[in-house]
Amino acid sequence: LCLIGGLVCxxxxxxxxxxxxxxxxxxxxxxxxADIAFIRACSFLVMRFHPGKEVFTVLFLIRNVLIVxxxxxxxxxxxxxxxxxxxxxxxxxxxxxxxxxxxxxxQVDMLTHLALLLILQMGALAVVDVQEHV
Numbered sequence: 001l002c003l004i005g006g007l008v009c010x011x012x013x014x015x016x017x018x019x020x021x022x023x024x025x026x027x028x029x030x031x032x033x034a035d036i037a038f039i040r041a042c043s044f045l046v047m048r049f050h051p052g053k054e055v056f057t058v059l060f061l062i063r064n065v066l067i068v069x070x071x072x073x074x075x076x077x078x079x080x081x082x083x084x085x086x087x088x089x090x091x092x093x094x095x096x097x098x099x100x101x102x103x104x105x106x107q108v109d110m111l112t113h114l115a116l117l118l119i120l121q122m123g124a125l126a127v128v129d130v131q132e133h134v
Contacts, residue, residue, distance in 0.1 A: 022045065066082070067083055084120055087117050094109055
């Protein structure tokens with residue numbers, strides 16, 4: 001049963017690695033040679049972003065993985081700090097580069113980031129770190 005659980009955990013990491021390889025390595029080469037079939041097959045990764053800002057696909061995937069892994073940090077204050085820094089950095093990058101094709105998508109994403117940061121900070125006020133004595 002643990003073996004099956006371990007194999008299932010490899011699926012998201014494989015998807016992340018494959019997506020990074022496609023966006024950072026293969027897509028620029030295939031665009032240069034005008035491989036329409038490849039571009040169409042991988043368009044679900046990049047069609048939401050302005051041309052030239054495909055790297056945001058990789059950044060968003062890595063951000064999401066790190067946010068999911070942040071609660072595994074033993075210290076709750078470090079975990080909250082990591083999540084807040086990831087969201088604040090993502091907010092700043094979205095506000096500066098505006099990677100989404102539509103302005104409304106950018107504004108909704110920024111509003112969502114602000115709401116998540118607010119909820120995270122309000123929740124951080126209620127967290128009490130328990131000092132464990134051995």
